[in-house]
Amino acid sequence: MTDLPRPWTCPFCPLLCDTFGVQAGPGGALALAGSDCPRAAAALARFDTTPAVASPALQGQACDLDTAVAAAARLLAASRQPLFGGLGTDAAGARALYALACATGAICDAAQGAALMQGVRALQDRGGFSTTLAELRGRADLVLCFGGLPSARYPEFFARAGLAADDARLLVLGEGGDLFDAASQLAAQVEGRVVAGAAAPLHAAAERLLAARYAVLVFEPAQLGPHGALIIEMLQRVVATLNRSTRAATLALGGGDGAATVNQVFTWLSGLPLRSRAGVHGLEHEPLCFDAGRLCADGAVDLLLWVASFGTEPAPPSAALPRIVLGHPSLASAGADVFIPVATPGIGSDGHLFRTDGVVLMPLHALRADTLPTAADVLRRLSAARAPTQ
Amino acid sequence: MSTLRIRGGHVVDPQNGEDAPRDLFVRDGRIVAPLADVDEDIDATGCVVMAGGIDMHTHIGGGKVNLARLLLPEDHRNTVPRPPSALELASCGGCTPGTLVTGYRYVEMGYTAAFEPAMLAANARHAHMEMGDTPILDHGAYVMLGNDELFLEMLARGEDFQRIRDYAGWTINAAKAMGVKVVNPAGISAFKFNQRKLDVDEAHVHWQVTPRQVLQTLARALRELGVPHPLHIHGSNLGVAGNIESTLQTIQALEGLPAHLTHIQFHAYGKEGPKKFSSAALQLAEAVNANPNVSIDVGQIMFGQTVTASGDTMRQHAQAGLASPRKWVGMDIENEAGCGVVPFRYREQSYVNALQWAIGLEIFLLVKDPWRVVLTTDHPNGGPFTSYPHLIRLLMDRSFRNEQLARLHPDVAANAALRSITRELSLSEIATMTRAAPARLLGLRDRGQLGVGAAADIVLYRDAADREAMFSTPEYVFKDGTLVARAGRITAVPVGGTHFVEPDYDRGIEKRLRKHYAEHGQVNFDHVAIGHDELCRCCNGGRLLPTACFEGQTT
Numbered sequence: 001m002t003d004l005p006r007p008w009t010c011p012f013c014p015l016l017c018d019t020f021g022v023q024a025g026p027g028g029a030l031a032l033a034g035s036d037c038p039r040a041a042a043a044l045a046r047f048d049t050t051p052a053v054a055s056p057a058l059q060g061q062a063c064d065l066d067t068a069v070a071a072a073a074r075l076l077a078a079s080r081q082p083l084f085g086g087l088g089t090d091a092a093g094a095r096a097l098y099a100l101a102c103a104t105g106a107i108c109d110a111a112q113g114a115a116l117m118q119g120v121r122a123l124q125d126r127g128g129f130s131t132t133l134a135e136l137r138g139r140a141d142l143v144l145c146f147g148g149l150p151s152a153r154y155p156e157f158f159a160r161a162g163l164a165a166d167d168a169r170l171l172v173l174g175e176g177g178d179l180f181d182a183a184s185q186l187a188a189q190v191e192g193r194v195v196a197g198a199a200a201p202l203h204a205a206a207e208r209l210l211a212a213r214y215a216v217l218v219f220e221p222a223q224l225g226p227h228g229a230l231i232i233e234m235l236q237r238v239v240a241t242l243n244r245s246t247r248a249a250t251l252a253l254g255g256g257d258g259a260a261t262v263n264q265v266f267t268w269l270s271g272l273p274l275r276s277r278a279g280v281h282g283l284e285h286e287p288l289c290f291d292a293g294r295l296c297a298d299g300a301v302d303l304l305l306w307v308a309s310f311g312t313e314p315a316p317p318s319a320a321l322p323r324i325v326l327g328h329p330s331l332a333s334a335g336a337d338v339f340i341p342v343a344t345p346g347i348g349s350d351g352h353l354f355r356t357d358g359v360v361l362m363p364l365h366a367l368r369a370d371t372l373p374t375a376a377d378v379l380r381r382l383s384a385a386r387a388p389t390q
Numbered sequence: 391m392s393t394l395r396i397r398g399g400h401v402v403d404p405q406n407g408e409d410a411p412r413d414l415f416v417r418d419g420r421i422v423a424p425l426a427d428v429d430e431d432i433d434a435t436g437c438v439v440m441a442g443g444i445d446m447h448t449h450i451g452g453g454k455v456n457l458a459r460l461l462l463p464e465d466h467r468n469t470v471p472r473p474p475s476a477l478e479l480a481s482c483g484g485c486t487p488g489t490l491v492t493g494y495r496y497v498e499m500g501y502t503a504a505f506e507p508a509m510l511a512a513n514a515r516h517a518h519m520e521m522g523d524t525p526i527l528d529h530g531a532y533v534m535l536g537n538d539e540l541f542l543e544m545l546a547r548g549e550d551f552q553r554i555r556d557y558a559g560w561t562i563n564a565a566k567a568m569g570v571k572v573v574n575p576a577g578i579s580a581f582k583f584n585q586r587k588l589d590v591d592e593a594h595v596h597w598q599v600t601p602r603q604v605l606q607t608l609a610r611a612l613r614e615l616g617v618p619h620p621l622h623i624h625g626s627n628l629g630v631a632g633n634i635e636s637t638l639q640t641i642q643a644l645e646g647l648p649a650h651l652t653h654i655q656f657h658a659y660g661k662e663g664p665k666k667f668s669s670a671a672l673q674l675a676e677a678v679n680a681n682p683n684v685s686i687d688v689g690q691i692m693f694g695q696t697v698t699a700s701g702d703t704m705r706q707h708a709q710a711g712l713a714s715p716r717k718w719v720g721m722d723i724e725n726e727a728g729c730g731v732v733p734f735r736y737r738e739q740s741y742v743n744a745l746q747w748a749i750g751l752e753i754f755l756l757v758k759d760p761w762r763v764v765l766t767t768d769h770p771n772g773g774p775f776t777s778y779p780h781l782i783r784l785l786m787d788r789s790f791r792n793e794q795l796a797r798l799h800p801d802v803a804a805n806a807a808l809r810s811i812t813r814e815l816s817l818s819e820i821a822t823m824t825r826a827a828p829a830r831l832l833g834l835r836d837r838g839q840l841g842v843g844a845a846a847d848i849v850l851y852r853d854a855a856d857r858e859a860m861f862s863t864p865e866y867v868f869k870d871g872t873l874v875a876r877a878g879r880i881t882a883v884p885v886g887g888t889h890f891v892e893p894d895y896d897r898g899i900e901k902r903l904r905k906h907y908a909e910h911g912q913v914n915f916d917h918v919a920i921g922h923d924e925l926c927r928c929c930n931g932g933r934l935l936p937t938a939c940f941e942g943q944t945t
Contacts, residue, residue, distance in 0.1 A: 006916075007914045007916045007917055009917070018913065018914040018917055019914055091519060092927070095523065095930075098479070099479060102479045102480050120460065123457075123460055123461060123719065124460065124461065124462075124463050125717065126717050127461060127713075127717035127718045127719045127720075127731075128719055128720075129719070129720040129721065130719075130720075130721050130722075131721065131722045131723075132512075132721070132722070132723050132724045132912070133724075133912040134512075134724040134725045134726075134910065134911055134912040135582070135722045135723065135724065135725060137910075137912065138539070138725050138910050139582060139722075139725075160912065213584065214582070243707065246584055247581075247582065247583075247584045249720075249721075249722055264456060264516070265519075267456050267459050267460055267488075268451070268455075268456050268459065268488060268489050268519075268520045268523060269479070269481060269488050269489055269490055269523055270480060270481050270482065270488045270490070271459050271466040271481055271482040271483035271486070271487055271488035271491065272459070272463060272466050272467075272482065272488075273459075273460055273463075278479075278480035282480065282482065283466070283480050283481075283482045285463055285466070285467065352515060352519075352928075354516075355912075358453065358457075359453055359510070359512055359513050359516075359721075359723055359724060360512050360513065360724070360912070360913060361513070361515040361516040361519070362913070362917065363515070363917055363924065
């Protein structure tokens, strides 16, 4: 086993751990060193030490990059309403994506758009008070995991939070029950209101929250269901109440596969988050209507550009419309009209991704050289290839 | 090689003591001695010619600014789209616009550089990326210290001053900052320990250190590191009636060390009168006039909707009840800092808001030395930067100022000291407050002036009695010799450069920091510092503009 360069940042979940490394096995396989995170291990299994050899394809037939870019540019030029989906890329890819979205009037939504918008809409409506990983680890004397333990989807969470699995500071609430009821009853109880029929654990949780010096409410927007924004508002109400007399904050876990990063970049460039479009009437932001799944189902878009450079994103929706896919080589079989394999940030290229708390923009490092272009390279070529009359 | 003559304009260049008509010559982006032949000749007759504007305190990039954008889609949706220009990408927003439109609007007003005052080391890459995506403008940022647990712990343990100074030097280098800002010294940290108020000589509930100690240590550290911009101070008790006491104590705590007190309007309140809220502008101005080590920027408020975005979690939480619309965002950040974003509408008929407006103008007009006063609204906290032309007219035109004053809350309109102030600022004083002074306070020797060798950041304003109209839409704006705006339209979008300083320090401190990050941090120590190549990528490939430090002075 040989050690690959350190420090390395794992790009496959929004905790963006950067204290373990990667080793190259004899057959070129990549293995995690210093962690047994199953999520990272499964993602790494899609890569090896040799640079990816993959060819762009036009209607399933291998072609060179110039041909693929020209064909994709023609599809974009012919489209009256393109949709940019997936959005599995890093900050550089997001910058390039925004320029192309402006030029084409595309609507942009991440593969994790539904979960991302739960947090965005709660913030837009009520604001909130949050904290970051280092604060959680150094300060929290109570960690309330709302809706269940996050370790199933974020295996390194406990290690990052400095918590043992049976830590006395841990409290789980809302598992298995109605999450909105649990959140609203908790909000009422910390306000000192009597809630008829409230479960005993809720009452005990409220007592512990009020007694804690610094409580952190951890939740995963993707696990909160279709009305997650309302639940997040309730959790923020709990925190706001606690902050009148003691200290508390929330920490949301989510925004991986580039979703949070592209959302941040689009927000700073344009002033508006994802599920937006630069149209003839200026910028429009529609957190409900500009849902990629809904737009495809309604036939409201006539072209899909799917970006999935991490290899961990879902496959592009199989809607009956022309599709351009920029992604991990394994997506060659997704049946796109134009497929362009791209490097994965953190494996084949450097890059930057936002951590789950939205504060730290982590640098990513290539583990090895790659033959593939980055998504940003391809997107810039697509912008340049558009006919000047468009 | 491209050459340019700007012919017959009235050159206002306080750095070089000029206030008279003359020709300016430019070659390859620099101002040069007169040339015999030029490629391009611009008739500047009837124009006032100044160096490009420099905003040394404007929240244009980083986490809290993006949170403000996320919080206020209504502010963004309501902005009227302008006719598209082939050079501009779509971008919108009124009080916290997208970075793209921020760059376009600043440049159209004749500004060519802007500095983000509150960059967190933990968020530095993000801040640099936003600034790199702010087109045309050169930029830089001050990194926040004085609320990070490590600094407070070192101070509390009485560690050697040299170690703390080296830590500050390391942080400036790591974050690629232009200076250091302290916000509510020790107060952001104290709020995390549930302390709700912290006076200058009051102890932090956990670390038992006082804001006075924090101020003295940081001001001295910057002096010894030779950082040109002295400590940038957002003082204690922002917005609190009677906070002039804290502000005067802050100045006194400096014991003569240089410092810049920012958005000072928010720190110049007395508690006299029936409403227990009064102007302390006179006391403040007397203190500034008497302490030549101190410079200020004003943080003028402007009536209308805005959003206050601050690192001061303690004070923003206390003010959150005043949010309009009723929502706000707060955050505790990485054992290092915090932020609070509270939307706010300043109203002419509010006694407090009207008085805040008057206090800001009084400070501008009562401080004698324009080299120590910088024109700001603390964008967006007092109002958006797009209101600068209006502010300039208020300062230059007494009758206009008194007309505006008459529209305010009747008690303020009738009693404000502002009514009796007759001073009207000259063009030279405006040029000082918007160009020459910020350049000098930041150590930018070739900016903010029009002498031979200076960068050709040049603005031509059509001289007009209506100073608001004049300063809203200059005829020509040149950035490093390139025409970037013509009569309010963007004509080129070069990527701006990044200003930063690289003070020397004893690398021995890194061992201590590595240990600290391993125990308390959430980022690998080797990932904290930003190198030149990465900075360049973050800043979109713009030029790196390191500013020289001076020989550090041991105090």
